[in-house]
Amino acid sequence: MPNKEAYCFVEVTLKVIGGRWKVLIIHQLLYGTMRFNQLQRNLTGITHRTLSRQLQEMEAHQIVIRNDFNETPPRVEYSLSPLGYSLKSILLAMDEWGKNYGIGDK
Template sequence: MTLEKPSCPAEITMTVIAGRWKLMVIYWLMQGTRRFNALQRDLGAITHRTLSKTLKEMEDDGLVQRHDHGEIPPRVDYSLTPKGASLAPILTAMQDWAVAHGTTNRL
């Protein structure tokens, strides 16, 4: 089975940020560099495994930078790359839309 590449630029963007947690990870990293445990606390209901997988996908997509300090105990920080930070206006626009239009029972 061959998957077709998205042909619409908006669809390409949606493919990169799709998933339950990616937008929220971007939101928290917009606030500044975070350690793994701090991100997990910020996000609330996310499991260790899911956050690890999400961050790895985002790192592979060039949205997040992982900085391992090489210390014991391990200390790893995450931050947005310039590519990841370029999504900030999109997230801000989505927040503005939600404030302007409220929520529905379908959310």
């Protein structure tokens, strides 16, 4: 009988960055710190609620750093933590794989 606690570490990665938007958010933040509205403009189709939820989840997983300047009007910036930035090579490999797959798919 298989051990129910045994799992693949790819599952751990997918739990943290899986879904439609997280990888795209991380990709945007690889280019530097961004404000919430900048991210929403760059990610065509994402709702305010979804972006907020995804950022909260990534902050909880220590992938994203939220910097609240406690000003009026409110100013909040998001950036990748060192752990989040360590995903760069994974995303670049996924980008390359997608390019190669897309070529063969045509």
